Amino acid sequence: xxxxxxKLKKTFEANNTEPLATCANVCKRISVxxxxxxxxxxxxxSNLPPTCQMKFDNxxxxxxxxxxxxxxxxxxxxxxxxxxIHVTEEYNxxxxxxxxxxxxxxxxxxxxxxxxxxxxxxxxxxxLGWTPTRRLKDVxxxxxxxxxDLVNFEDPLNIEAAEQxxxxxxxxxxxxxxxxxxxxxx
Numbered sequence: 001x002x003x004x005x006x007k008l009k010k011t012f013e014a015n016n017t018e019p020l021a022t023c024a025n026v027c028k029r030i031s032v033x034x035x036x037x038x039x040x041x042x043x044x045x046s047n048l049p050p051t052c053q054m055k056f057d058n059x060x061x062x063x064x065x066x067x068x069x070x071x072x073x074x075x076x077x078x079x080x081x082x083x084x085i086h087v088t089e090e091y092n093x094x095x096x097x098x099x100x101x102x103x104x105x106x107x108x109x110x111x112x113x114x115x116x117x118x119x120x121x122x123x124x125x126x127x128l129g130w131t132p133t134r135r136l137k138d139v140x141x142x143x144x145x146x147x148x149d150l151v152n153f154e155d156p157l158n159i160e161a162a163e164q165x166x167x168x169x170x171x172x173x174x175x176x177x178x179x180x181x182x183x184x185x186x
Contacts, residue, residue: 033091037062040136047137049144063087067140071147075176076104079184083143087136095120095130096139103183105175107156107165108146116157117142117150 041062045054055066067083082101088094098120100113108116118128119142142150156162165172 031089033063033087033089036092037087037136043135044137044140049141051147052140052144054140063091067143069144069147074148074151075173076106076147076180076184079104079180081147081184085139092132092134094122095134096136098139098143103179105158105161105172105179106146107151107153107158107162110158114157115143115146116152116155117146 041054048054051070051072053068053070055068056062057064057066064084064086067085069081069083071077071079071081080102081104084099084101086097088097098115098117100109100115103111105111119130119134119138121129123129153162153165161172161175164175
């Protein structure tokens with residue numbers, strides 16, 4: 001596997017006639033985030049949930065990718081939900097920025113794409129927020145679980161969806177199905 005540092009080293013050697021020591025200085029400037037991502041992305045791709053698919057618009061930018069989740073059970077079964085994930089330079093001290101690009105009816109995801117998932121919070125009251133020991137795979141598995149076992153109707157971001165579920169489950173299921181049909185099947 002070609003790592004980012006090896007790629008930079010090859011590019012530097014091909015374009016310069018300066019000694020290899022200069023290349024070592026250039027290669028040392030690779031950010032902590034990028035070093036972590038080379039390993040984590042490779043690991044994640046081999047352990048991706050079967051309902052998830054990752055796509056990199058630019059394979060040289062591991063810090064920006066799209067995640068598609070296709071739940072095979074639960075309320076959102078049959079839908080295709082797209083997320084943009086941006087891993088900031090402060091990673092692994094700060095969580096990645098995640099936005100849902102598919103409009104859906106969900107108690108933990110707003111129609112505008114904001115997501116309520118403890119591990120995406122810098123600080124969380126429940127103690128389950130982001131810590132430097134968390135990894136990108138935790139984010140992907142957490143997002144995937146929002147469509148099955150991590151749905152939280154008790155601490156919602158979309159209060160209207162949670163109240164509808166509590167008051168009329170049939171109406172909630174009907175609205176979820178309508179949103180899946182309109183926004184999440186293409």
